[in-house]
Amino acid sequence: MSEIPTPSLKSPAAAFSPLYKQIKDLLVHSLHEGEWKPGESIPSELELAARFQVSQGTVRKAIDELAAENLLIRRQGKGTFVATHHEAQVRYRFLRLKSDSEGNAARAQSVYLQCARQRATQDVARVLLLRGSDSVIYIRRIMSFGTVPTVLDEIWLPGDAFKGLSIEKLQAMNGPLYGFFETEFGVNMVRADEKLKAVACDAETAGLLNVEQGTPLLQVNRVSYTYGDRPMEIRRGLYVTEHYHYRNGLN
Amino acid sequence: MSEIPTPSLKSPAAAFSPLYKQIKDLLVHSLHEGEWKPGESIPSELELAARFQVSQGTVRKAIDELAAENLLIRRQGKGTFVATHHEAQVRYRFLRLKSDSEGNAARAQSVYLQCARQRATQDVARVLLLRGSDSVIYIRRIMSFGTVPTVLDEIWLPGDAFKGLSIEKLQAMNGPLYGFFETEFGVNMVRADEKLKAVACDAETAGLLNVEQGTPLLQVNRVSYTYGDRPMEIRRGLYVTEHYHYRNGLN
DNA sequence: TAGTGGTCTAGACCACGTT
């Protein structure tokens, strides 16, 4: 078998890449191209095995890893599906804020304050891999649980990938922002890195979140990535953690 | 094959447990019993396959999952080893605090303030699965990076499992606390859950961490577990996040 | 050279969901 040869570059200490990794890369490429959209099913393991001229087991191992990374979701008896931010189970996948008491019964509700097109600052451009001349979209919003304002988010998006995004569309939308990005712009966030700090609430934020100036807030700086580790969003959140906490599992 | 029969209970909707899961449970049991100690190698896949009367592939799948959960570490050509908190790569595995600037060059140094035996409070007893009459060990310490005090930890341990722990031993020890727990008490922490909040520094803590009272601190409430999800530690940390942050990867 | 984990295959059968 193995139509796909091990790496063509025969450099000394040639990088060895197992077949299933190559299959994995091909699958990620197809995902990024949009061959299968979020929520849809991908071809069956046997079909993919035939397409790539490998055994079912090899395809299986590739899919296993992609499922472990939450790019795909396996459903026994039904098929394998492209992960989406729309489904109930995984909505707000990246939001780790939980109520101290109950299991987060109160539904999140967002109010959008601002949506503007700007030149990328140096910091933003560097992280999003843009040039200084490129434009970014800047968004500001408040998330409330029940009626209590809890999170102030500032968001930066690369202008090219999110053409036509306006505050009207944001206000009309409901449900998770990442789901909206999927269906409206074909951008599926797959992974994110966060850096957390405790900071004091400044005067403007105090007004927006309805807390005293100086109140300790949890500052969450996030960079989100699509397929292939392409950075597509910067987000800075300020969380009021009086009745909520950020949960995290370590292993 | 399959000496180990599928579940003996034939209740309606009988719980189906695949062979490799059963093997996995047997391996975890052996780990908990201390058949193989942290840092040691476990038997080869073929040996285990012979022992359990299954194929190598089934053992492999069990080990794969345990490696993914960081209970075991695979090393090609050498063997499979019991994970330990001692090795350089994984030391301070559960400490997510990083320097804002460099890659955490400064070495962590701990000063132990207190180590006392107490009756378990109701909250502590509930989480550690103790009775109210059981004793717990309470520890307080300060961690510094370079010379800057950065973390104030309060720790509660079940008294039974940590008999003989004293402040002298803590002060004599260096390196990570979890490594010390391994070698001195045979308790290997494997997983932890954390809840984070931003809080204001109180007067006493201000003195200890050398910051102004009211400074925002990152409060990290952790519960750590050994093999088999047995809770073995409660830890409340207060982090000064002026020059450090808590990093987290989401997927 | 021998032993370990890592990859790949081919085929059988099971569990689940749909038709």
Next chain:
DNA sequence: ACGTGGTCTAGACCACTAG
């Protein structure tokens, strides 16, 4: 009944480490 993913097997060969 059929098609999907899930489990299990047996065997071949590869890559890495060590003596």
